[in-house]
Amino acid sequence: MRVSAALVGAVLAGVLGGCGGGSTDPADGLESPVPTSAVTVSDVDSSVQSSSASSGTAASSGDVGSTGGSVTLEPFELSSTDLLLDAVLVDGSVWVSSFAPGEVWRVDPASGASDATIGVGQGPKRLLFDGTSIWVASELDSSLTRIDPTSNSVVATVPVEARPVGSLAFDGALLWVGTFDDEVVAIDPGTGEQVASVDVGGDIADVVFDGTDLWVVADGVGAARIDLDTRAIDQVVELAESAFGSSPGRIVWDGTWLWVSDGPARTLTRINPSTMISEVVDLGFGASPSSLASDGTSVWLLDASGSLERIDTNTLERVEVTDQLAGGTSITQDGENLWVTIGGPATLVRIRPD
Numbered sequence: 001m002r003v004s005a006a007l008v009g010a011v012l013a014g015v016l017g018g019c020g021g022g023s024t025d026p027a028d029g030l031e032s033p034v035p036t037s038a039v040t041v042s043d044v045d046s047s048v049q050s051s052s053a054s055s056g057t058a059a060s061s062g063d064v065g066s067t068g069g070s071v072t073l074e075p076f077e078l079s080s081t082d083l084l085l086d087a088v089l090v091d092g093s094v095w096v097s098s099f100a101p102g103e104v105w106r107v108d109p110a111s112g113a114s115d116a117t118i119g120v121g122q123g124p125k126r127l128l129f130d131g132t133s134i135w136v137a138s139e140l141d142s143s144l145t146r147i148d149p150t151s152n153s154v155v156a157t158v159p160v161e162a163r164p165v166g167s168l169a170f171d172g173a174l175l176w177v178g179t180f181d182d183e184v185v186a187i188d189p190g191t192g193e194q195v196a197s198v199d200v201g202g203d204i205a206d207v208v209f210d211g212t213d214l215w216v217v218a219d220g221v222g223a224a225r226i227d228l229d230t231r232a233i234d235q236v237v238e239l240a241e242s243a244f245g246s247s248p249g250r251i252v253w254d255g256t257w258l259w260v261s262d263g264p265a266r267t268l269t270r271i272n273p274s275t276m277i278s279e280v281v282d283l284g285f286g287a288s289p290s291s292l293a294s295d296g297t298s299v300w301l302l303d304a305s306g307s308l309e310r311i312d313t314n315t316l317e318r319v320e321v322t323d324q325l326a327g328g329t330s331i332t333q334d335g336e337n338l339w340v341t342i343g344g345p346a347t348l349v350r351i352r353p354d
Contacts, residue, residue: 071321074350075342076112078105084341085166086330087348088127088134090149094339095134096348097124104136104145106152107348109337116152120145125166128175130189135175137164144177144187158192160185169207169214171228176214178204184216184226196231200224203247210253210273217248217260223271240267240280254294254313261289261301268301268311281316293331293338300338302331308340308351325349 078084083099093115094107102124106116121138124145128135133155134147142163146156160177162185167178174186174195184207186196202218209215214226217239225235239246244264251260258271266287270279283289288304299311306326310319327342328349338351 070354072352072354073322073324074112074352075347076107076349077345077347078107078112078114079346081344082346083344084329084346084348085125085343086127087332087339087341088129089332089334089339090129090134093149094348095127095147095149096341096346097127097136098346099123099125102138104134104147106149109334109339109350112348112350118147118152118154120147120154121157125164126168128168128170130170130175133189135168135170135189137166137168137177139163139166144175144192146189156192158187160187161194165204167204167206169209171209171214176207176209178207178216180204182218184214186231198226198231198233200233205248206251208251208253208258210258213273215251215253215258215273217251219247223248223251223258223260223269225273235276237269237271237276237278239269239278240265242266249289250292252292252294252299254299255296257313259292259294259299261292263288263290263304268299270313270316279316281311281318290328291331293333295333295335300331300333302328302340304328308338321351 082101084096085099087094087096094109096105096107098105102120102122104118104120105114108115120136121141121143123140124136124138126137134149136145142160144158144160145154148155162179162181165178165180169176175189176184176186178184182202182204183197183199185194188195200216200218200221202221204216204218207214207216214228216224222239223237224233227234239248239262242265246262246265249261249263251258258273260269266283268281268283289301290304291302293300297313299313301309301311307323308321308325310321325340328340329343330341332339340349342349
């Protein structure tokens with residue numbers, strides 16, 4: 001779900017007003033070691049329903065059962081007054097965006113301490129690594145910042161004609177940015193020049209590249225596929241709606257399937273990009289998915305309530321891993337661990353499957 005500048009500002013105001021003392025400088029690292037805790041998982045026997053690209057009716061929600069298993073949560077509070085919105089793993093470090101000061105912090109995953117601070121645009125939200133550089137989309141000053149992770153320095157600042165919504169994708173040649181003008185724009189990363197734009201026709205939530213095509217999820221549209229040769233939408237997969245409507249949030253590509261979360265509809269949709277057939281998982285009453293990540297075997301679904309679920313990519317079986325991540329804003333993985341950013345106080349949580 002797209003987060004407006006006003007909403008983020010309101011959240012940040014609440015964080016600033018509700019936090020206690022402690023270091024506000026991320027370079028200071030941890031104030032004190034934070035104890036870890038093991039969390040027992042429980043599984044959800046979820047039912048699903050296949051649908052064509054033009055339908056997409058949600059299945060009934062599953063019943064909660066229980067199984068054995070645990071994970072270890074290791075929280076690292078980086079600041080008591082800032083707001084983290086995204087994270088990306090690059091060269092053995094975790095890089096996080098801090099909204100209010102307009103900074104990106106590099107975090108040592110061993111100690112949980114911030115060891116570099118890079119000033120970027122105003123209101124940084126999403127981060128993307130293109131194989132060489134880290135890109136930061138900043139909403140409030142309509143800019144992209146290019147960071148060299150080897151020198152911890154800004155090498156370019158690129159203005160965007162329309163305000164970015166905080167969604168980024170890289171197709172191997174061009175950087176694609178979702179904007180508040182309902183367009184995705186293509187930026188040449190070498191020159192910073194805008195070379196193309198595609199009108200999606202709805203409020204853009206997220207974009208992803210599946211190795212062949214670009215996909216965009218937007219309100220009132222669904223999941224739209226953009227042919228990179230013609231730079232035009234050539235297929236649309238409609239998403240299931242509930243009595244509360246539909247507003248897609250995140251889209252991820254796991255190498256086989258596309259996955260789309262939808263808060264108001266309380267659904268997770270799996271899309272086969274070859275056949276355009278979708279399958280819908282009803283997440284149940286009260287669900288409000290906020291972020292997604294995939295490790296190729298499982299999809300990890302972070303909910304605004306603090307719940308984290310693991311969904312088997314083949315069977316769609318759901319397993320609740322923990323409910324202790326309230327305020328979580330993003331999730332990513334490094335092949336062994338999951339990393340979750342907590343909005344405020346600015347906290348990075350490592351999750352170790354046991």
